[in-house]
Amino acid sequence: MNDLTALLEKHVAEGAFPGAVALVDRSGEVEIAAAGTTEPDGTTPMQADALFRLSSVTKPVTAAAVLALIDDGVLTPDAPIARWLPELASPKVVRTPASGPDDVVPADRPITVEDVLSSRSGWGFGADFTAPAVQPLFADVAVYNGGPRSPLDPDEWVAALADVPLLRQPGEAFLYNASSDLQGVLVARAAGRGLPEFLAERIFEPLGMKDTAFAVPAARRHRLTPYYLTAPDGTRTFADGADGAWSTPPAFASGAGGLVSTAADWRAFGRMLLAGGGTVLSPESVRLMTTDHLTADQRAEADLFLQGQGWGYGGSVDVTSVEPWNTPGRYGWVGGTGTAAYVDPTTDTVTVLFTPCGLSGPAFPGWLGDFWTYAATV
Incomplete structure (x- = not known):
């Protein structure tokens, strides 16, 4: 058992989530772990290639699509x-x-x-x-x-x-x-074409993100984890299953929260950002995407969401070192479905943690802080 697996199993045992997939990529050296089960009190083991509803971890991908069109000269x-x-x-x-x-x-x-x-x-x-x-x-x-x-x-x-x-x-x-x-x-x-088609052509296919989409085809649906809402008292309620809302293409492809993906796929997206955009974005677009664009007053007003940090395009940007993981320039975001993905250019690190259980509020839970501390200090 590696240390990352042990960390996940500790939080599974404490009831933070029934299972999870975590990935830490330090300069291309990848550590990935899957622990627990896909459902509370269940028997289906969590697998490293499990599919999760990204919720707001979709936002950086959508922002990258806008920046791709700016690179093309279509938008300004x-x-x-x-x-x-x-x-x-x-x-x-x-x-x-x-x-x-x-x-x-x-x-x-x-x-x-x-x-x-x-x-x-x-x-x-x-x-x-x-x-x-x-x-x-x-x-x-x-x-x-x-x-x-x-x-x-x-x-x-x-x-x-x-x-x-x-x-x-x-x-x-x-x-x-x-x-x-x-x-x-x-x-x-x-x-001049749908968001799903544009993302597939300009981001997913070039990066090999074969499991990222707005719906899950039947052949992959066995890998889609259930999704559970979490109340403030910790009570969990089943919200969506493999044959539910993500089993068919949506009428509205939500750029704010509609994607399904895997830890490995989001790692490919994060590695692209750390590489300066590769064939997907220009270095200038990556710089703008991962730079705080808010004033101090705007950050203060948005503290409920940003918790003292800034906002780039599609994700937060750390501007203060409040915790061990708050390296200035660290970029990414957290999804209400229990997902989180960040890149840290200072340490050349991608971190991904996906769970099937929604968060009960905008504050980062302790188990997420433990994961970020592990990634920042190991």
């Missing part, structure tokens, strides 16, 4: 998104964050591609999930936290979003989630 960061999404040409903004959805003023300026990339489009979730202007996102537009996928197709989704007021002015504040879904629709409109 300062261009208004209305050039490709005319439905969003005249957004309204709630007068205050506490205002109702009918108490609105015009946006100060158009929403740009860069606003969407940096999650400062004005749509999304802030610290107050009960804000009146946020509720339409939950009702019709958001595909959030690995839950049921939107029945809307991309055009219907954009039309629905156009009726939702911005919570903040464009560029003013980091707001979570909605901008990543907007990135996915922007990619499809600008590229």
Whole structure:
């Protein structure tokens, strides 16, 4: 038994999760471990090639797709998104964050591609999930936290979003989630083909990410782990199985949280970032993707999500060394379905930890910190 397996088995025994797959790649030297079972009180052993619903670990992949189109000259960061999404040409903004959805003023300026990339489009979730202007996102537009996928197709989704007021002015504040879904629709409109097809052609195939997609074909479905919601008291509830929501292609391919993948596949994506983009992205796009774009005030306001760190494009960027793993420049993100994937250019390391159990809130659980500490110190 290697040390990584022992770490996972310790947390399985303590009930943190029934099983997990973890991977640490230090300069190409890969340590991978699978421990426990795929279901609570189950007998199916967790396998290293298990498929997991990525939830928000999808976000860096979608941001990379936008940057690929910028590299192509199809998109430009300062261009208004209305050039490709005319439905969003005249957004309204709630007068205050506490205002109702009918108490609105015009946006100060158009929403740009860069606003969407940096999650400062004005749509999304802030610290107050009960804000009146946020509720339409939950009702019709958001595909959030690995839950049921939107029945809307991309055009219907954009039309629905156009009726939702911005919570903040464009560029003013980091707001979570909605901008990543907007990135996915922007990619499809600008590229002239669906997000799944674009990702397959420009990212998955070049990187050999053969198991990453928005749905799982029948021949691989036995490798898809069940998914469980986790309540604050630790109670787990079955949410989705192998023949559930991810067994068929979705009407709306969520750039915020729709992908299924393996630890090995995400490692290939992370290694591409550490290599400066390879054949997928330019070095400048990788630099922009993994650089904090928020002001100090914007980081402070987003502390519920970022916990003192910054935000690049599609993922967080460490700017302070609060814990042993917080190396400035470390980039990645955590998914509500119990997934986490990061790259650290300082140590040339990729870390991936996937579990089948959703998180009970935005705070990082202790077992995740233990894994990151292991990766940073071994």
